[in-house]
Amino acid sequence: MKLSESWGKRLLSGIIEFDHTSKNFPGALRPAVDAVTLDVQEGHLVVLLGPSGCGKTTLMKMVNRLYEPTGGQIRVGGTEIHRLKVTELRRKIGYVIQQVGLFPHLRINKNIGVVPKMLGWDKTRIEKRVDELLELVGLPPQEYRNRYPGQLSGGQQQRVGLARALAADPSIMLMDEPFAAIDNITRTRLQDELIRIQRTVRKTILFVTHDVEEAIKLADEIVIMETGKVIQYDSPLNILTRPANEFVARLTGANDVLRRLSLQTVGSIMQPAVENNRNFQQVPQDADLRDALALLLSSQQEELTVVDGQSQPVGRLTLDLLRQQTRPADVSSTSTVTAES
Numbered sequence: 001m002k003l004s005e006s007w008g009k010r011l012l013s014g015i016i017e018f019d020h021t022s023k024n025f026p027g028a029l030r031p032a033v034d035a036v037t038l039d040v041q042e043g044h045l046v047v048l049l050g051p052s053g054c055g056k057t058t059l060m061k062m063v064n065r066l067y068e069p070t071g072g073q074i075r076v077g078g079t080e081i082h083r084l085k086v087t088e089l090r091r092k093i094g095y096v097i098q099q100v101g102l103f104p105h106l107r108i109n110k111n112i113g114v115v116p117k118m119l120g121w122d123k124t125r126i127e128k129r130v131d132e133l134l135e136l137v138g139l140p141p142q143e144y145r146n147r148y149p150g151q152l153s154g155g156q157q158q159r160v161g162l163a164r165a166l167a168a169d170p171s172i173m174l175m176d177e178p179f180a181a182i183d184n185i186t187r188t189r190l191q192d193e194l195i196r197i198q199r200t201v202r203k204t205i206l207f208v209t210h211d212v213e214e215a216i217k218l219a220d221e222i223v224i225m226e227t228g229k230v231i232q233y234d235s236p237l238n239i240l241t242r243p244a245n246e247f248v249a250r251l252t253g254a255n256d257v258l259r260r261l262s263l264q265t266v267g268s269i270m271q272p273a274v275e276n277n278r279n280f281q282q283v284p285q286d287a288d289l290r291d292a293l294a295l296l297l298s299s300q301q302e303e304l305t306v307v308d309g310q311s312q313p314v315g316r317l318t319l320d321l322l323r324q325q326t327r328p329a330d331v332s333s334t335s336t337v338t339a340e341s
Protein backbone atom coordinates (compact mmCIF):
# COMPACT_ATOMS: atom_id res chain seq x y z
CA MET A 1 0.00 0.00 0.00
CA LYS A 2 1.06 3.54 -0.55
CA LEU A 3 0.17 6.98 0.45
CA SER A 4 0.05 9.23 -2.54
CA GLU A 5 2.64 11.85 -3.08
CA SER A 6 1.21 15.26 -2.62
CA TRP A 7 2.22 17.02 -5.80
CA GLY A 8 0.07 18.15 -8.67
CA LYS A 9 -1.95 15.61 -10.52
CA ARG A 10 -4.27 13.14 -8.97
CA LEU A 11 -2.48 9.97 -7.99
CA LEU A 12 -5.00 8.53 -5.58
CA SER A 13 -7.17 5.73 -6.85
CA GLY A 14 -9.15 4.41 -3.92
CA ILE A 15 -12.91 4.35 -3.61
CA ILE A 16 -12.44 6.46 -0.47
CA GLU A 17 -9.70 9.03 -0.75
CA PHE A 18 -8.54 11.23 2.07
CA ASP A 19 -6.53 14.08 0.68
CA HIS A 20 -4.77 16.11 3.36
CA THR A 21 -7.95 15.85 5.40
CA SER A 22 -7.91 17.75 8.68
CA LYS A 23 -10.33 18.44 11.49
CA ASN A 24 -9.80 21.20 14.02
CA PHE A 25 -12.49 21.32 16.67
CA PRO A 26 -13.11 24.87 17.88
CA GLY A 27 -10.91 25.70 20.85
CA ALA A 28 -8.83 22.51 20.59
CA LEU A 29 -5.09 22.84 21.10
CA ARG A 30 -4.24 20.55 18.19
CA PRO A 31 -6.12 19.06 15.26
CA ALA A 32 -8.10 15.87 15.98
CA VAL A 33 -7.22 14.76 12.44
CA ASP A 34 -4.08 16.22 10.98
CA ALA A 35 -3.62 16.26 7.19
CA VAL A 36 -4.41 12.62 6.62
CA THR A 37 -3.78 11.34 3.10
CA LEU A 38 -4.66 7.79 2.24
CA ASP A 39 -6.72 5.80 -0.21
CA VAL A 40 -8.92 2.85 0.56
CA GLN A 41 -9.16 0.32 -2.24
CA GLU A 42 -12.54 -0.95 -3.36
CA GLY A 43 -13.58 -4.18 -1.67
CA HIS A 44 -10.94 -3.94 1.03
CA LEU A 45 -11.51 -4.01 4.74
CA VAL A 46 -9.30 -1.30 6.17
CA VAL A 47 -8.94 -0.99 9.93
CA LEU A 48 -8.18 2.29 11.70
CA LEU A 49 -6.17 1.32 14.75
CA GLY A 50 -4.78 3.50 17.49
CA PRO A 51 -5.15 4.57 21.10
CA SER A 52 -8.22 6.34 22.39
CA GLY A 53 -8.37 9.94 21.24
CA CYS A 54 -6.06 9.53 18.24
CA GLY A 55 -8.77 10.63 15.80
CA LYS A 56 -10.21 7.39 14.41
CA THR A 57 -13.86 8.27 14.95
CA THR A 58 -13.37 11.83 13.76
CA LEU A 59 -11.72 10.63 10.54
CA MET A 60 -14.54 8.17 9.96
CA LYS A 61 -17.35 10.61 10.69
CA MET A 62 -16.06 12.98 8.04
CA VAL A 63 -16.72 10.35 5.37
CA ASN A 64 -20.49 10.44 5.85
CA ARG A 65 -20.41 14.10 6.87
CA LEU A 66 -21.38 13.70 10.47
CA TYR A 67 -18.36 15.97 10.89
CA GLU A 68 -17.11 18.51 8.37
CA PRO A 69 -13.39 18.65 7.56
CA THR A 70 -11.68 21.95 8.28
CA GLY A 71 -8.99 21.24 5.72
CA GLY A 72 -8.30 19.04 2.72
CA GLN A 73 -10.74 16.87 0.84
CA ILE A 74 -12.46 13.52 0.91
CA ARG A 75 -13.54 11.80 -2.28
CA VAL A 76 -15.89 8.86 -2.57
CA GLY A 77 -15.86 7.10 -5.90
CA GLY A 78 -13.79 9.97 -7.26
CA THR A 79 -16.27 12.69 -6.30
CA GLU A 80 -15.51 15.23 -3.60
CA ILE A 81 -18.17 14.49 -1.00
CA HIS A 82 -19.42 18.06 -0.78
CA ARG A 83 -20.54 17.84 -4.38
CA LEU A 84 -23.03 15.17 -3.38
CA LYS A 85 -26.22 15.71 -1.43
CA VAL A 86 -25.82 14.45 2.13
CA THR A 87 -28.74 12.05 1.65
CA GLU A 88 -27.24 10.71 -1.56
CA LEU A 89 -23.85 10.28 0.11
CA ARG A 90 -25.27 8.49 3.14
CA ARG A 91 -27.28 6.16 0.94
CA LYS A 92 -24.00 4.85 -0.44
CA ILE A 93 -22.58 4.39 3.03
CA GLY A 94 -23.73 1.97 5.72
CA TYR A 95 -22.88 2.97 9.28
CA VAL A 96 -22.55 0.65 12.26
CA ILE A 97 -21.60 1.86 15.73
CA GLN A 98 -21.12 0.41 19.17
CA GLN A 99 -24.54 1.44 20.44
CA VAL A 100 -26.59 -0.19 17.71
CA GLY A 101 -29.40 2.31 18.11
CA LEU A 102 -32.24 0.03 17.02
CA PHE A 103 -35.69 1.56 17.44
CA PRO A 104 -37.03 -0.24 20.53
CA HIS A 105 -40.69 0.06 19.54
CA LEU A 106 -40.16 -1.33 16.04
CA ARG A 107 -39.96 -5.03 15.22
CA ILE A 108 -36.71 -6.34 13.75
CA ASN A 109 -38.09 -6.41 10.19
CA LYS A 110 -39.17 -2.76 10.46
CA ASN A 111 -35.79 -1.80 11.93
CA ILE A 112 -33.93 -3.40 9.05
CA GLY A 113 -36.38 -1.98 6.51
CA VAL A 114 -36.05 1.64 7.60
CA VAL A 115 -33.79 2.80 4.79
CA PRO A 116 -35.41 0.77 1.98
CA LYS A 117 -38.75 2.22 3.08
CA MET A 118 -37.33 5.74 2.90
CA LEU A 119 -36.12 4.90 -0.58
CA GLY A 120 -39.68 4.02 -1.51
CA TRP A 121 -39.26 0.28 -2.08
CA ASP A 122 -42.53 -1.65 -2.21
CA LYS A 123 -43.56 -3.92 0.63
CA THR A 124 -42.74 -7.23 -1.04
CA ARG A 125 -39.28 -6.09 -2.03
CA ILE A 126 -38.55 -4.88 1.50
CA GLU A 127 -39.77 -8.14 3.05
CA LYS A 128 -37.65 -10.18 0.70
CA ARG A 129 -34.60 -8.05 1.43
CA VAL A 130 -35.14 -8.22 5.20
CA ASP A 131 -35.32 -12.01 5.16
CA GLU A 132 -32.27 -12.24 2.93
CA LEU A 133 -30.32 -10.01 5.33
CA LEU A 134 -31.46 -11.86 8.46
CA GLU A 135 -30.27 -15.04 6.79
CA LEU A 136 -26.97 -13.39 5.92
CA VAL A 137 -26.25 -12.28 9.49
CA GLY A 138 -27.21 -15.66 10.90
CA LEU A 139 -30.63 -14.93 12.38
CA PRO A 140 -33.32 -17.27 10.96
CA PRO A 141 -36.00 -14.89 9.58
CA GLN A 142 -39.06 -16.87 10.73
CA GLU A 143 -37.75 -16.76 14.25
CA TYR A 144 -36.48 -13.18 14.42
CA ARG A 145 -38.28 -10.91 11.97
CA ASN A 146 -41.20 -10.16 14.27
CA ARG A 147 -39.33 -9.75 17.53
CA TYR A 148 -38.55 -6.48 19.25
CA PRO A 149 -34.94 -5.39 19.89
CA GLY A 150 -35.43 -5.84 23.63
CA GLN A 151 -36.00 -9.56 23.05
CA LEU A 152 -32.53 -9.98 21.51
CA SER A 153 -29.12 -10.36 23.13
CA GLY A 154 -26.47 -7.68 22.61
CA GLY A 155 -24.72 -9.79 19.99
CA GLN A 156 -27.96 -10.42 18.13
CA GLN A 157 -28.81 -6.73 18.19
CA GLN A 158 -25.40 -6.01 16.70
CA ARG A 159 -26.18 -8.46 13.90
CA VAL A 160 -29.43 -6.62 13.25
CA GLY A 161 -27.47 -3.35 13.21
CA LEU A 162 -25.20 -4.84 10.56
CA ALA A 163 -28.20 -6.08 8.55
CA ARG A 164 -29.80 -2.65 8.74
CA ALA A 165 -26.62 -0.96 7.54
CA LEU A 166 -26.46 -3.38 4.60
CA ALA A 167 -30.14 -2.99 3.74
CA ALA A 168 -29.91 -0.60 0.81
CA ASP A 169 -26.78 -2.36 -0.45
CA PRO A 170 -24.36 0.52 0.13
CA SER A 171 -20.95 0.16 -1.49
CA ILE A 172 -19.17 1.40 1.63
CA MET A 173 -19.55 0.40 5.27
CA LEU A 174 -18.26 2.47 8.16
CA MET A 175 -17.98 0.45 11.36
CA ASP A 176 -16.93 2.24 14.53
CA GLU A 177 -15.92 -0.25 17.24
CA PRO A 178 -19.06 -2.27 16.48
CA PHE A 179 -18.10 -5.20 18.69
CA ALA A 180 -16.35 -3.34 21.52
CA ALA A 181 -19.20 -3.60 24.03
CA ILE A 182 -19.74 -7.32 23.48
CA ASP A 183 -18.38 -10.23 25.50
CA ASN A 184 -15.28 -12.01 24.20
CA ILE A 185 -16.89 -15.17 22.93
CA THR A 186 -19.67 -13.37 21.09
CA ARG A 187 -17.16 -10.87 19.71
CA THR A 188 -15.05 -13.64 18.24
CA ARG A 189 -18.14 -15.14 16.65
CA LEU A 190 -19.22 -11.78 15.21
CA GLN A 191 -15.74 -11.23 13.80
CA ASP A 192 -15.90 -14.63 12.11
CA GLU A 193 -19.34 -13.78 10.76
CA LEU A 194 -18.12 -10.46 9.42
CA ILE A 195 -15.31 -12.22 7.58
CA ARG A 196 -17.81 -14.67 6.11
CA ILE A 197 -20.27 -11.92 5.16
CA GLN A 198 -17.50 -9.84 3.63
CA ARG A 199 -16.56 -12.80 1.43
CA THR A 200 -20.13 -12.78 0.12
CA VAL A 201 -20.87 -9.07 -0.22
CA ARG A 202 -17.38 -7.57 -0.78
CA LYS A 203 -18.02 -4.10 0.56
CA THR A 204 -15.41 -1.48 1.08
CA ILE A 205 -15.23 -1.39 4.85
CA LEU A 206 -13.60 1.19 7.07
CA PHE A 207 -13.49 -0.37 10.51
CA VAL A 208 -12.38 1.39 13.70
CA THR A 209 -10.96 -0.50 16.64
CA HIS A 210 -8.44 -0.08 19.42
CA ASP A 211 -8.09 -3.86 19.67
CA VAL A 212 -4.92 -5.08 17.98
CA GLU A 213 -6.05 -8.71 17.73
CA GLU A 214 -9.29 -7.64 16.09
CA ALA A 215 -7.42 -5.46 13.61
CA ILE A 216 -5.04 -8.25 12.65
CA LYS A 217 -7.84 -10.72 12.27
CA LEU A 218 -10.10 -8.58 10.09
CA ALA A 219 -7.94 -6.21 8.12
CA ASP A 220 -6.72 -6.32 4.57
CA GLU A 221 -4.78 -3.21 5.54
CA ILE A 222 -4.30 -1.45 8.86
CA VAL A 223 -3.98 2.30 9.33
CA ILE A 224 -2.06 3.08 12.49
CA MET A 225 -2.95 6.48 13.90
CA GLU A 226 -1.38 8.61 16.60
CA THR A 227 -2.51 12.13 17.58
CA GLY A 228 -4.45 12.69 14.38
CA LYS A 229 -1.76 11.45 12.02
CA VAL A 230 -1.31 8.29 10.02
CA ILE A 231 1.86 6.60 11.20
CA GLN A 232 1.73 3.51 9.02
CA TYR A 233 -0.64 2.08 6.41
CA ASP A 234 0.20 -1.48 5.61
CA SER A 235 -0.79 -5.14 5.64
CA PRO A 236 -1.19 -6.79 9.07
CA LEU A 237 1.92 -8.87 8.45
CA ASN A 238 4.03 -5.82 7.58
CA ILE A 239 2.66 -3.87 10.52
CA LEU A 240 3.81 -6.64 12.82
CA THR A 241 7.08 -7.50 11.16
CA ARG A 242 8.07 -4.05 9.90
CA PRO A 243 6.65 -1.50 12.31
CA ALA A 244 7.40 2.01 11.06
CA ASN A 245 8.60 3.14 14.45
CA GLU A 246 8.76 2.34 18.12
CA PHE A 247 5.18 3.55 18.68
CA VAL A 248 3.81 1.00 16.20
CA ALA A 249 6.01 -1.73 17.59
CA ARG A 250 4.77 -1.09 21.10
CA LEU A 251 1.14 -0.68 20.06
CA THR A 252 0.98 -3.95 18.19
CA GLY A 253 3.38 -5.90 20.34
CA ALA A 254 5.48 -6.62 17.29
CA ASN A 255 7.74 -8.80 19.34
CA ASP A 256 4.91 -11.15 20.05
CA VAL A 257 6.42 -14.03 18.19
CA LEU A 258 3.39 -16.25 18.28
CA ARG A 259 1.16 -13.65 16.78
CA ARG A 260 3.51 -13.17 13.90
CA LEU A 261 3.82 -16.89 13.37
CA SER A 262 0.06 -17.22 13.15
CA LEU A 263 0.09 -14.96 10.09
CA GLN A 264 2.36 -17.16 8.00
CA THR A 265 1.73 -20.53 6.47
CA VAL A 266 4.02 -23.52 6.56
CA GLY A 267 4.08 -23.48 2.77
CA SER A 268 5.54 -19.98 2.72
CA ILE A 269 8.78 -20.95 4.48
CA MET A 270 9.18 -24.70 3.92
CA GLN A 271 12.16 -26.19 2.13
CA PRO A 272 11.60 -28.38 -0.89
CA ALA A 273 11.00 -32.03 -0.14
CA VAL A 274 14.06 -34.22 -0.11
CA GLU A 275 14.12 -37.96 -0.10
CA ASN A 276 14.34 -39.28 3.40
CA ASN A 277 13.39 -42.48 5.08
CA ARG A 278 12.77 -41.01 8.48
CA ASN A 279 9.21 -40.84 9.64
CA PHE A 280 8.42 -37.32 10.70
CA GLN A 281 5.03 -36.11 11.74
CA GLN A 282 3.04 -34.48 8.93
CA VAL A 283 1.83 -30.89 8.78
CA PRO A 284 -0.45 -29.46 6.05
CA GLN A 285 1.23 -26.79 3.94
CA ASP A 286 -1.64 -24.35 4.62
CA ALA A 287 -1.32 -24.69 8.40
CA ASP A 288 0.02 -21.58 10.12
CA LEU A 289 3.44 -21.50 11.71
CA ARG A 290 2.04 -21.15 15.18
CA ASP A 291 0.28 -24.51 14.89
CA ALA A 292 3.33 -25.98 13.20
CA LEU A 293 5.54 -24.91 16.10
CA ALA A 294 3.16 -26.53 18.59
CA LEU A 295 3.19 -29.73 16.53
CA LEU A 296 6.94 -29.70 16.22
CA LEU A 297 7.41 -29.25 19.94
CA SER A 298 4.92 -31.97 20.82
CA SER A 299 6.40 -34.40 18.29
CA GLN A 300 9.78 -34.05 19.98
CA GLN A 301 11.44 -34.21 16.60
CA GLU A 302 13.48 -31.54 14.87
CA GLU A 303 11.53 -31.68 11.63
CA LEU A 304 8.03 -31.99 10.17
CA THR A 305 7.03 -33.35 6.77
CA VAL A 306 4.91 -30.82 4.90
CA VAL A 307 2.06 -32.36 2.91
CA ASP A 308 -0.50 -31.07 0.40
CA GLY A 309 -4.26 -31.63 0.39
CA GLN A 310 -3.77 -35.22 -0.79
CA SER A 311 -1.31 -35.96 2.03
CA GLN A 312 1.55 -36.05 -0.46
CA PRO A 313 4.89 -34.77 0.88
CA VAL A 314 5.80 -31.41 -0.65
CA GLY A 315 8.46 -30.10 1.67
CA ARG A 316 10.07 -30.04 5.08
CA LEU A 317 9.85 -27.69 8.01
CA THR A 318 12.69 -27.62 10.48
CA LEU A 319 13.08 -25.95 13.83
CA ASP A 320 15.85 -23.83 12.32
CA LEU A 321 13.51 -22.48 9.65
CA LEU A 322 11.00 -21.59 12.33
CA ARG A 323 13.66 -19.89 14.43
CA GLN A 324 14.51 -17.62 11.52
CA GLN A 325 10.91 -16.40 11.61
CA THR A 326 10.91 -15.71 15.32
CA ARG A 327 13.67 -13.13 15.44
CA PRO A 328 12.37 -9.89 16.89
CA ALA A 329 11.22 -7.43 14.28
CA ASP A 330 13.86 -4.92 13.29
CA VAL A 331 12.15 -1.67 14.14
CA SER A 332 14.53 0.43 12.10
CA SER A 333 13.97 -1.61 8.95
CA THR A 334 12.25 -0.20 5.90
CA SER A 335 8.58 0.41 6.10
CA THR A 336 6.47 1.29 3.12
CA VAL A 337 4.77 4.27 4.63
CA THR A 338 5.43 6.89 7.17
CA ALA A 339 3.27 9.71 8.30
CA GLU A 340 3.01 12.89 6.35
CA SER A 341 3.54 15.86 8.51
Ligand SMILES: Nc1ncnc2c1ncn2[C@@H]1O[C@H](COP(=O)(O)OP(=O)(O)O)[C@@H](O)[C@H]1O
Pocket residue numbers: 025026028032050051052053054055056057058059
Ligand atom coordinates in the same frame (compact mmCIF):
# COMPACT_ATOMS: atom_id res chain seq x y z
N1 LIG B 1 -17.29 16.77 18.95
C1 LIG B 1 -16.07 17.06 19.42
N2 LIG B 1 -15.75 18.28 19.89
C2 LIG B 1 -14.52 18.58 20.33
N3 LIG B 1 -13.51 17.72 20.37
C3 LIG B 1 -13.74 16.47 19.91
C4 LIG B 1 -15.03 16.07 19.44
N4 LIG B 1 -14.95 14.76 19.03
C5 LIG B 1 -13.69 14.38 19.28
N5 LIG B 1 -12.96 15.39 19.81
C6 LIG B 1 -11.53 15.31 20.17
O1 LIG B 1 -10.81 14.91 19.02
C7 LIG B 1 -9.80 13.98 19.36
C8 LIG B 1 -10.02 12.68 18.61
O2 LIG B 1 -11.20 12.06 19.09
P1 LIG B 1 -11.81 10.75 18.42
O3 LIG B 1 -11.84 10.92 16.96
O4 LIG B 1 -13.11 10.47 19.08
O5 LIG B 1 -10.73 9.66 18.82
P2 LIG B 1 -10.81 8.06 18.79
O6 LIG B 1 -12.04 7.67 18.03
O7 LIG B 1 -9.54 7.64 18.13
O8 LIG B 1 -10.85 7.63 20.22
C9 LIG B 1 -9.85 13.84 20.86
O9 LIG B 1 -8.90 14.70 21.41
C10 LIG B 1 -11.24 14.27 21.20
O10 LIG B 1 -11.30 14.79 22.49
Ligand SMILES: [Mg+2]
Pocket residue numbers: 056057058208
Ligand atom coordinates in the same frame (compact mmCIF):
# COMPACT_ATOMS: atom_id res chain seq x y z
MG1 LIG C 1 -13.67 6.48 18.67
